[in-house]
Amino acid sequence: MNLNTQAGIKAIQLEKLQAGIEELQSSNLFYKSRLHEVNSWNDFYDLPFLTKAELVEDQQRTQPFGTNLTYPLGDYVRLHQTSGSSGGRPLRWLDTGKSWLWWTGLWANHIYKGAGITSEDRIFFAFSFGPFVGFWSAYAGAERLGAMVIPGGSMGSEQRVLAIKELEPTVLCSTPTYALRLAEVGAQMGIDLSKSSIKKTLHAGEPGASIPSTKRAIETAFGASVYDHTGMTELGPTGFTCSAGDGVHFIESEFIFEVIPIGADPDPRSTQSEGTGELVVTNLGRFCSPLIRYRTGDLVELSRNPCSCGSLFVKAVGGIQGRVDDMFTVRGINLYPTQVEEVLMRYSEIVNFQIRHEKIRHMDEVSLLLETRDGTDKVVEKVVLDLRHSFGVRIDCKCVPSGTLPRNEMKAKRVVHVQS
């Protein structure tokens, strides 16, 4: 494998794709009518896009697992499902022993490696180990790396803080929001996690670890270096933060990444390999239930500028910048929750927030609910000014009592669309 040139990477991608398509063509009912032979990149660009709605529909029609199965059911060893956080029905996704090894190999060889995490580390997983793949794959990848794994499932936040204090892990794996929650609970217990054994924190599930102000807040709370990771249940682990720390490299030896413009009805023949838009991904190591040209709904800016870490893999600058569907409009200005989060998390007084989006007489009205550390609204005026300065529009902010907004170890729900 020659991963030292762009041409080498492209050759590997095509080779893996061809082998995978050959493997699934005779047995995978889902792809039977969607695929044709792929002998060149032109053939690939002729293939249609795939959407999550199509997958959901397939699983509803053929329950419980749908038809995107290349092998007999007996060959599959793991079932996970999506959190359903985007409002849709959860998707169920199966892995074989071989594809699970692919997952864990990507964790060991790319994601942990990118963060400089080694077999000497002790990793604490603040995660419930439910049906969501979340950190299951991270856990199995850490075992493969030879690190010591510490499961923090079925523990409350206080127990987790105590576990960190007593077991002295060097790495924390959690969502970014939950890391901040743990630090807050620690402070309430009189335990300062910035003085704990944690040297690195590794995050997924939300864009936070690539949002500069959120990243800084976690760095300060734990006195640690903060790393992001991207992935999706139905796709696999797609990216990792390198030493440059300004985005996420996508693992191009195991996936094909493309971008399409937002808003238009995109033409499968005119995708880009860099630039800003919706991310489209093909996985190349999971042909038991593959996704070919899958529209992720994630907003990214892909850059092929050389990175100081030396990796040739494309970089999503600033990580995943949001969900395409989460965009909202305030007096003609289009905004994503991540942009709002970047402003709010500059304030150490703010511990949690929610964006309320309401349509009143066909007009978009947006307001922010803030939870503050001391329960007062002293910071509100400054925040409103700051938001106005950043986006050129006034966005009303209101403080709510501590504990009003939902907070758990899974993805934070940042935007609430209110019907009126």
Ligand SMILES: [Zn+2]
């Ligand atoms: Zn890099």
